[in-house]
Amino acid sequence: MSEESYSYNRHVIDYIQQAAERGVYDIRGMGAKRRLPTFDELVFLTASLSRYPLEGYRERCVTKTILGTRKAKRPVELATPITIAGMSFGALSARVKEAIGRAATAVGTSTTTGDGGMTPEERQSSKTLVYQCLPSRYGFNPDDLRKADAIEIVAGQGAKPGGGGMLLGQKINARVAAMRTLPEGIDQRSACRHPDWTGPDDLTIKIEELRELTDWEVPIYVKIGASRVLHDVKLAVASGADVVVLDGMQGGTAATQQVFIEHAGIPTLPAVRQAVQALEELGVYGQVQLVVSGGIRTGADVAKALALGADAVSIGQAVLIALGCNSRHYVRSAGGDHAWESVDVTDEYRHLGTEPGFCHHCHTGRCPVGVTTQDEELEQRLNVEWGARRLQNYLNVMTMELSTLARACGKSNVHHLEREDLVALTVEAAAMAQVPLAGTDWIPGKKSY
Amino acid sequence: MASVAPTVEFDLDQISLRELNQFLHHDLGSGDHVEITHPNGRHSIAVGIDADVDVQIRGHAGYYVAAMNKRAHVTVHGNVGWGVAENIMSGVVRVKGNASASAASSGRGGLVIIEGDAASRCGISMKGCDIVVGGNVGHVSGFMGQLGRLVVCGDAGAGLGDSLYEAVIYVRGQIASLGADAREEPLSKSDISALVELLDQAGFAHEPSEFKRIASSRTLYHWNAAHLGSYG
Numbered sequence: 231m232s233e234e235s236y237s238y239n240r241h242v243i244d245y246i247q248q249a250a251e252r253g254v255y256d257i258r259g260m261g262a263k264r265r266l267p268t269f270d271e272l273v274f275l276t277a278s279l280s281r282y283p284l285e286g287y288r289e290r291c292v293t294k295t296i297l298g299t300r301k302a303k304r305p306v307e308l309a310t311p312i313t314i315a316g317m318s319f320g321a322l323s324a325r326v327k328e329a330i331g332r333a334a335t336a337v338g339t340s341t342t343t344g345d346g347g348m349t350p351e352e353r354q355s356s357k358t359l360v361y362q363c364l365p366s367r368y369g370f371n372p373d374d375l376r377k378a379d380a381i382e383i384v385a386g387q388g389a390k391p392g393g394g395g396m397l398l399g400q401k402i403n404a405r406v407a408a409m410r411t412l413p414e415g416i417d418q419r420s421a422c423r424h425p426d427w428t429g430p431d432d433l434t435i436k437i438e439e440l441r442e443l444t445d446w447e448v449p450i451y452v453k454i455g456a457s458r459v460l461h462d463v464k465l466a467v468a469s470g471a472d473v474v475v476l477d478g479m480q481g482g483t484a485a486t487q488q489v490f491i492e493h494a495g496i497p498t499l500p501a502v503r504q505a506v507q508a509l510e511e512l513g514v515y516g517q518v519q520l521v522v523s524g525g526i527r528t529g530a531d532v533a534k535a536l537a538l539g540a541d542a543v544s545i546g547q548a549v550l551i552a553l554g555c556n557s558r559h560y561v562r563s564a565g566g567d568h569a570w571e572s573v574d575v576t577d578e579y580r581h582l583g584t585e586p587g588f589c590h591h592c593h594t595g596r597c598p599v600g601v602t603t604q605d606e607e608l609e610q611r612l613n614v615e616w617g618a619r620r621l622q623n624y625l626n627v628m629t630m631e632l633s634t635l636a637r638a639c640g641k642s643n644v645h646h647l648e649r650e651d652l653v654a655l656t657v658e659a660a661a662m663a664q665v666p667l668a669g670t671d672w673i674p675g676k677k678s679y
Numbered sequence: 680m681a682s683v684a685p686t687v688e689f690d691l692d693q694i695s696l697r698e699l700n701q702f703l704h705h706d707l708g709s710g711d712h713v714e715i716t717h718p719n720g721r722h723s724i725a726v727g728i729d730a731d732v733d734v735q736i737r738g739h740a741g742y743y744v745a746a747m748n749k750r751a752h753v754t755v756h757g758n759v760g761w762g763v764a765e766n767i768m769s770g771v772v773r774v775k776g777n778a779s780a781s782a783a784s785s786g787r788g789g790l791v792i793i794e795g796d797a798a799s800r801c802g803i804s805m806k807g808c809d810i811v812v813g814g815n816v817g818h819v820s821g822f823m824g825q826l827g828r829l830v831v832c833g834d835a836g837a838g839l840g841d842s843l844y845e846a847v848i849y850v851r852g853q854i855a856s857l858g859a860d861a862r863e864e865p866l867s868k869s870d871i872s873a874l875v876e877l878l879d880q881a882g883f884a885h886e887p888s889e890f891k892r893i894a895s896s897r898t899l900y901h902w903n904a905a906h907l908g909s910y911g
């Protein structure tokens with residue numbers, strides 16, 4: 231058998247042949263699929279003799295998290311540092327947004343609107359709701375702005391820093407089209423730049439405008455996609471942000487070009503460290519909070535992000551997975567209280583050209599489990615009560631994993647986790663996170679220790 | 680005899696912007712007249728009003744004056760910075776002088792009148808508001824306009840109406856160039872009626888038939904690599 235080329239392997243050949251055949255580049259959902267440095271390459275130095283652990287299930291470990299203490303009259307107060315990232319109504323159905331809101335409210339965290347505006351279902355179900363101000367301004371209005379508990383100005387997104395989005399026509403039903411003031415069924419471009427400000431000087435004035443509009447009541451977040459993190463975080467702070475939301479390369483999207491998803495921006499691991507460095511150099515660490523997103527999957531990821539200096543994390547793709555994304559089945563009520571029966575939809579994945587566990591076909595609007603769809607029949611497959619319960623479980627599990635690790639490091643507050651608690655398993659991770667390589671005191675790039 | 684609504688006066692040399700805006704948000708009575716003096720180019724003056732009131736700003740204003748306005752009639756007796764009437768919902772905002780970039784950007788309703796010139800990106804991302812500019816507009820005006828009408832009594836800069844959706848632009852003077860997917864179309868009777876109405880409201884005595892209609896050719900509504908030349 232002849233040898234497969236490394237440079238022109240079967241995947242590359244398929245890409246070239248598909249591009250030649252169809253004349254379009256791939257647009258897809260979710261985040262980067264290539265192998266990237268992750269928090270898995272860090273481990274905790276938990277307590278033994280040199281550190282004193284707390285009893286795992288008995289001793290109190292605080293998870294309370296406060297965001298937006300810099301200038302707002304009413305900072306956001308959460309029971310856990312795990313928040314829900316912005317995801318649009320349009321990409322997701324109103325039922326999914328409601329399920330997310332219910333789960334977030336039950337565990338005491340915030341959820342976030344997205345491109346397309348705020349739905350009544352989402353506002354009603356979410357105790358703490360962050361309202362995004364996006365370049366498209368789809369559905370953006372002062373009434374919803376005043377209903378928000380915080381405002382997030384989105385300057386960029388980890389899946390596509392520097393790029394806009396594209397919600398394909400098949401997801402634009404009458405309600406989505408009306409909220410976005412556009413015709414039904416057309417491809418909806420989400421711009422990459424805001425219409426009324428360009429650089430950080432303008433952003434300063436934009437933030438002031440939003441504060442004046444809301445009587446300085448609620449915090450203003452600025453979300454950036456991770457690329458030139460050190461500079462961008464400093465500029466966000468200089469512009470007056472209360473909270474910087476940093477979205478790494480693993481962050482998801484409803485639909486954008488594959489070339490963006492896989493080839494733009496930097497992974498979350500080095501991005502966190504650079505963001506913290508920026509806050510420290512400005513002397514605002516602790517005054518301006520840092521929320522990190524992009525590939526946060528487990529309580530361990532949360533703990534490591536906090537140890538590196540983040541105040542909170544936000545999750546998006548993991549939320550969808552908890553709601554059944556990439557599952558072989560969806561469930562429907564079997565009549566009794568909390569009785570469910572599974573319906574296998576493997577064939578529907580195959581019809582999309584994929585399999586459960588590999589799907590990223592959010593952009594098609596044909597989600598077999600009813601999560602990323604606007605189709606009337608498909609969206610019914612997500613039972614709101616079932617979804618909310620699942621997501622609530624997942625958020626609780628992650629919070630418990632987080633506090634378990636914190637206790638084992640001797641911390642009575644998850645926010646007391648620190649960089650000194652971590653070591654890296656690879657030289658690359660040690661260099662990116664600026665923590666020692668495990669078993670050494672060597673931090674790449676540092677001359678003395 | 681009908682009662683006369685009171686005039687409330689604010690001197691921005693004497694009170695803070697925050698005090699002014701909080702009054703406008705919470706303490707206005709229907710039909711009130713508000714006089715604001717010494718704006719001196721301050722940003723975010725009279726943002727977020729939601730009341731049937733008349734507001735007169737005596738001087739130049741900075742960015743975002745009368746942003747997200749609902750119902751109020753706001754007049755600026757001077758020039759304005761970026762984003763005048765940004766995301767306007769309803770009501771009328773009139774600028775007696777010139778406007779800088781992104782006038783009425785993402786406006787969803789209401790009427791914005793610029794008696795002088797408007798700089799680049801006038802009406803960018805507009806979503807249902809009407810805009811009448813007495814003079815010229817700068818480059819890429821009407822960019823990605825989704826709904827509403829932009830009337831330009833003077834000339835338009837390069838890239839007019841780039842990536843338009845369903846907004847319509849009327850231009851009386853010269854157009855430096857059209858943007859991607861924008862095209863000139865013949866004026867219909869409904870266009871003439873619209874122009875009569877808008878010019879009358881703005882107070883400009885131009886002949887509607889002198890205007891050109893610019894709208895989307897809708898060829899870019901569905902993404903296709905064959906349109907590569909148009910995207911550039």
